[in-house]
Amino acid sequence: MRVDEKPIYEGTFTVTGGNFDNAGEVSSNIKSVLKRMGLSRDVVRKASLVAYESEINIVSYARKGMIRLRVVPESILIEAIDEGQGIADIELAMQPGYSTATDKIREMGFGAGMGLCNIKSFSDTFLISSEVGKGTYLKMIIKTNNRSLNS
Amino acid sequence: MDLASIVKALNLKVKSGEDKLNTEVRGGYTGDLLSDVMANSKEGDLWVTRQVHQNIVAVATLKDHAGIVLVQGSEPAKDTLEKAMKEGIPILISDLSGFETAGRIYNLLSKKTA
Numbered sequence: 001m002r003v004d005e006k007p008i009y010e011g012t013f014t015v016t017g018g019n020f021d022n023a024g025e026v027s028s029n030i031k032s033v034l035k036r037m038g039l040s041r042d043v044v045r046k047a048s049l050v051a052y053e054s055e056i057n058i059v060s061y062a063r064k065g066m067i068r069l070r071v072v073p074e075s076i077l078i079e080a081i082d083e084g085q086g087i088a089d090i091e092l093a094m095q096p097g098y099s100t101a102t103d104k105i106r107e108m109g110f111g112a113g114m115g116l117c118n119i120k121s122f123s124d125t126f127l128i129s130s131e132v133g134k135g136t137y138l139k140m141i142i143k144t145n146n147r148s149l150n151s
Numbered sequence: 152m153d154l155a156s157i158v159k160a161l162n163l164k165v166k167s168g169e170d171k172l173n174t175e176v177r178g179g180y181t182g183d184l185l186s187d188v189m190a191n192s193k194e195g196d197l198w199v200t201r202q203v204h205q206n207i208v209a210v211a212t213l214k215d216h217a218g219i220v221l222v223q224g225s226e227p228a229k230d231t232l233e234k235a236m237k238e239g240i241p242i243l244i245s246d247l248s249g250f251e252t253a254g255r256i257y258n259l260l261s262k263k264t265a
Contacts, residue, residue, distance in 0.1 A: 021230065024209025031213055041194070048213045049189050056185075109202045114186035122190075 009033060009071040015058040017084060020108060023059045027052035030069055030078075037071065043144050046122045047076050050140050053115040054080035060105050061085055062135060073144065075124070080138040087130040094120070094128075152176050152260060154218055154241060157197065161245055161255055167232055168218060168241025176217045179260065181253045185210050192216065199245075199253045205231040211240045218242065220256070222249040 011033065013026040031048040039047075051067060058065035062084025070077040087093045093100075094116050101111020120126045125141035155172040158165060165172070177195030182188045183202050192198060194215040200207060203225050211219050218241035221227060227235065227242050235242045245252040 021205065023206055024213065028209060028212055045194070045214075052189055052209075052213055053186065108204055108206060109183050109185040109200075110206075112184040112186045114184070114190065118186055118190045 005072045007070045011069050013067045015065045017063040026055045047142050049122045050119050053119045058082045076142045078140045083135045086132040088132050163243040166242040167235040171241050174217045179256050203227050205234045208234040212238050220245050222252050
C-alpha cells in the first residue's frame with residue numbers, strides 16, 4: 001500500500017477494554033462499511049474476521065484501544081492499537097492454543113488461543129509489535145483483488 | 152432446505168427471527184469456541200452451540216449464518232434475545248443434546264442434497 005495514495009475510506013473505531021457486552025459491534029460496523037463499497041464477499045469475510053479477532057483481543061486484554069480502517073483500491077489496511085498489558089512473548093502468543101485468558105473470558109467461548117493465528121491466516125500481510133505494560137500494535141493488509149469499488 | 156423445515160422436523164422453539172424462517176440453510180456448524188466458529192463456519196450455516204450470551208449474535212451476524220440453535224433446552228440471555236431481534240438473527244432452541252441436534256440437522260441437509 002502506498003502511503004500517499006488517497007483512501008476510498010478512512011475511519012477510526014474506539015474499542016473499550018473489558019466491555020464484552022458490545023464486543024463485536026466495531027467489527028459489525030466495519031463489515032457494513034466494506035459491504036457498502038461493493039467489495040467481494042470473500043474479501044469482506046476476511047476483513048470482518050480480522051477486525052473481530054482484533055476487537056476481541058482489545059476487549060479481553062487492554063484498557064482501551066482503537067481499530068483504524070483504511071481502504072484503497074488494491075487493499076484494506078486494518079490496524080489495532082491498544083493500551084494494555086501487552087504481550088511478553090509474541091512467538092508463544094502466536095502458537096495455536098496458547099492463551100493467557102482468564103476463566104471468565106474462556107467461559108464465554110473466547111480465549112481459545114486461536115485469535116492471533118486466525119488474524120495471521122486471514123491476512124495477506126500481518127505485523128505485530130508489543131511492549132509489556134504499554135500495549136500492542138497489529139497491522140493487517142488484505143488484498144481486494146483489484147475489484148472496482150463504490151466510494 | 153429452509154429454516155422452517157428444520158424447525159418443524161426437530162420441533163425447535165423459535166425465540167427470534169420468526170420472519171426469517173424462509174432463509175435457506177446451506178450447511179451447519181457446531182462449536183462453542185467463538186474463534187473456531189469465526190474461522191471455520193460458512194455463510195448460510197445453521198450454528199449449533201450451547202453458548203447463550205450476546206456475543207453469539209455478533210458472530211452469527213458477521214458470518215451471515217442462517218440462524219443459531221441453542222441446545223439442551225438452553226434459553227438465550229435477555230440481552231442476547233434483544234440483540235438477535237434487532238439484527239434479525241433467528242435463535243432457536245432444541246431440547247436435544249448438541250450431538251443429537253447436529254446429527255439430525257446433518258441428516259436432513261444431506262438427504263436434501265443427495
